[in-house]
Amino acid sequence: MKQRFLWISVLILWLAGCKSLQEKGNDQFLSGQYQYAISTFTQILKQDSTNLEANRMVGESYRLSNRIEKSEPYYRQLVEEEPSFNHYFFLGQSLKAQQKYEEATTAFEKAKSYTSDEALLARNQREIESIKLAEGIENYWPKHELVNFKELNTAGADYAPVLSEDFLYFTSGRQASGLYAATGTPYTKLFRARAEGLKVDVGAIQALPEFKNEDGLNQAAIAISPDGNTIIYARGNSTSPKDLPETALFVSYFRGSGFTQPIWMPVNEDETWWNSTPAFSPDGAELYFASNRPGGFGGIDLYKATRLANSDFGNAVNLGPTINTPGNEMFPRLTSDGKFYFASDGHPGYGKLDLFVAEKDDAGKQVIKNLGANINSQDDDFGIFFTEYPKAGFLASNRADGVGDDDIYFFEDKTPKPKIINILLNVYTKEAKVDGSEAALPQARVVLYGSDNKQQGGDFSNTNGRVRFTMNADSDYTIIASKSGYFSKSIPYSTKGKTPDPATLIQEVTNITLDTTLILDQLVLDKSIVLDNIYYDLDKAEIRPDAAVELDKLVKILLDNPAIRIELSSHTDTRSSDEYNLDLSQRRAQSAVNYIVSKGVSADRLVAKGYGESQLIIKDAQTEEEHQTNRRTEFKVIEIRE
Template sequence: MKQRFFPLIALSILLLGSCKSLVEKGNDQFLSGQYQYAINTFGQILADDSTNLEANQVVAESYRLSNRIEKAAPYYSRIVEETPSFNNYFFLGQSLKAQQKNKEATAAFEASKQYTSDEALLARVQREIEGIKLAEGIENYWPNHVLVNYKELNTPGADYAPVLSEDFLYFTSGRQASGLYPATGTPYTKLFRARADGLKVDVGGIQALPEFRNEEGLNQASIAISPDGNTIIYARGNSTSAKDLPEVALFASYFRGAGFTQPIWMPLNEDENWWNSTPAFSPDGAELYFASNRPGGFGGIDLYKATKLANGDFGNPVNLGPTINTPGNEMFPRMAPDGKFFFSSDGHPGYGKLDLFVAEKDESGTQVIKNLGQNFNSQDDDFGIFFTEYPKAGFISSNRADGVGDDDIYYFEDKTPKPKIINVLLNVFAKETKADGAEAPLPQTRIVLYGSDNKQQGGDFSNTNGRVRFTMAPDSDYTIIASKSGYFSKSIPYTTKGKTPDPATLIQDVTNVTLDTTIFLDQLILEKAIVLENIYYDLDKAEIRSDAAVELDKLVKILQDNPSIRIELSSHTDSRSSDAYNLDLSQRRAQSAVDYMVSKGIAADRLVAKGYGETQLIIKDAKTEEEHQVNRRTEFKVIEIKE
């Protein structure tokens, strides 16, 4: 991206005796910003004398000022050997950093500290050194986004800064140029468009911008189009005509009835000697972001925001502040719909020259800057991000080494692997156990599935086989409730955890896992005694033992599942003590069991405690301990069903 970044810097160039005319020519070219021409001229001198200090200085500065600082390293290296200074070592460090020669760059930055006591300069050097260290730990912001050169769209010249508007892709290109930009020796750029559907561009139908004519003999670049399509803003400049504006400025064209107006210089430029470029609208069109080197910023080029005024113009530019802006250069802003702010910078920790960054808020609300990582950035310029489908797809621009030409347009897509889908198909069978022990299906049983959040996930009546099928998620917890008139309702927990294969081992995109479970329902018959197994008490005591509590918890669950029933809980003894004693003991035991259930949340009016002593012996002439145990039992029976 070879737009001119810095204002012209006049250097003191010594005349070289016999080469006087050649030096004067090159010096004039350099001072007028014709950097490539100056490189060519002084290159002739260096071909004869590679150690010529003045020629090395001009070539180094020409590469730096035309945004090709990575090519300046050998020239700065020769300069510091003869005339070490802060600037020469600092720019050498930047050149080496742009080549990702981090160890050598750090050494050059450290050396520059010896030639200044200026706190601001020392702070900038330290920022560069720390930036190199931080760059080593950069993680990819979107690990699964893949970048691809749009070769069919690119040319050997510059192609960059694409934006999509109303089914057209607009971009900057050096194709169809009528002259060369003297600063870089590359073709002047114009604005073009082609029909597009997202990332799909009709490369066979590329045409020069039809809304207004591209001008000859200058650069037109970095177009921005308002969300409603009625305003076009772009950067225009670098003309060699003395009658034209001296610096790059923003121009605007407005749709008025039958077409767009001729572009006009925007008031927010404020001063014709200030560099203003890379505009971008906010998603709602109410704000315009742009880059400028106007005074009062934090570095070479900073990012600003201007607000739309009542008359439709943009005014009152505000610097975006030191979190985003650095002593380096920030440009190509892009505000995303979710408030994240994307931009390019060579001042934040990165891989070389311009990198793509995002400013976002962390959990505390503090704005933080993150490099997008190596799947977006390279050691060269990476800039001009635009989303066609945020944040999954879009375009960027880059002049990295694997490109078709100069700056190239790349597209990116989220290639996150589709997760392997596992559907758990659960067959729930409702059954009852007959008197002879045989199992029988229960059709027309209402079976409902609830998730771990207690929200219903599904429900249906069982078919003639007593079956209902549910689709469930892997590694999840559920509750299944079955109910049928004339039967005790029942709820059971069910989990799919550990019952499905590891998705990483699957080949197919969708895998169905079928599981089965059965719920047995008991008939609900008034006054029918049901024995609670394993309810034991210590000798001559009525306290609930821990093993008995486990069994009583099951009865608590039955009452919770069947809120309309009222029960009698009875206790029975064997015949080995007096009738009165056994009656009292059994009553206390029954009451103790009722009290326990009340403590578990069952309403007291749903429970009746009844001690029968030895009045309802199952084995009247019990002799063995096993026969006495059959008589010592705890039962419950439903005594009322509320409608």
């Protein structure tokens, strides 16, 4: 009997203790001390793992303190004993945060049967669709690599990096003045270190000198205006009952010799609204921030406020449903090219907060793109800041490979530097001798033109007749050589197909030397030059296609030498009457001139002359070959205009 009485007494004391723990945990939960509530309700679950209220409170505490991935076992217990839309929905979110996509989809599908609320069903369907879309995400910057900045990070939280005037500013739990009861992590303060791009002097980190960090609360994300004269940061979670009830934006201005004491910003509008993660536009005229104020599209939305005449910011406007979702959007970053970067857990991603960019497509419509797996993880990824846009910068993440809680990472574009191919072209100028030989022609002016007809270079050939040009691979050029007393000549030149594939090269720089030659003919007045292969059909003067090919060469000479005027002559053999041959040759010469004019040569530069059989080369021609020699077309320069 005595033993039974003792057992009953112990049971009564234990039940009384449980009730006390329950009340204590409820008070902690309601006051936002989620980590303490987790600890309290965990004690109850050690005695009774099926306690629904304790499971609910632990699951909700993890969810509300942004650790929903840890809430899975508690929501599983709830859906077994007390199935509801919320329990299945939050279980699905927990599974999704762990990238257990198949199980998450099953949980979201089951949630549908526990509500008829269209808004809840739409949000649930969005989660299902986001899982499907996440499977097709491509890396926005395929060659970017992300590295944990281990020397900068601590075991606590380090996040929200911002570079301003050779200093990296960031939020950190180092030098904490207590623990934040919601998460059980150290309160955060603002710090800075000298920096040049990604190079940070981690040995000289100091607390923010512009104004004093406050104890017993979180100083969070910071923004600094482009001119460095305005600092805006988030401040909240105070342990004092006399302080503000919610996180709010505070501002400090540079006045004279220093910064003012931070003050609460009117853009917060209501002390009970959560406002945080500020960022300036590149010109400083706009302030972007996150808020849970009424009228949004979900838990936390992004807003934009404009600078007023008194340097404050007001008229906050929601950024709309393309960017904002039923989930959470925060840590905005507008870049100079108009792209908008932000963190979200509502758009299709890998788990919790991912980094996204809003940009215009070809049709001018704003589209949202996940930055991909080389930037994002299944954990929180947020707070991007560019030191060299878009090639390098910082961001924060609490992914598994970190040093502590939230860590600062840096990223760089690791696209391999292209192999350099230097193409050197030796252009040799030569002159054609009477005996058919060729000789170097010095002091010829050689000019190189690109495919856009703009001059790329020019010089006089040396004693060896050489000029050297530097050219680009896979490019088309025109080379023109000229010298007084010689016909100018132009030739097309292409480097396409004349260089190796850069992918096959080992050396960073490869030099390729190419050669080409331009042969110039002497320009002598009244010296006849025979145009080979100019044939006409019997008794006809029309230009045949094969003759047109040869006449095009003369067209080019005339275009290359705009100062010359020529006589184009036609000659026949003796096998018709003198009168007939004279008429035929005149018609043929004129036909050739007409063809040349049709190609863009001015008619006043051409004289058509038919000589019939009056200028035979072989006077007593007998063979067809000898007659063909007499049937010829010639031209000679009759004038050189200044």
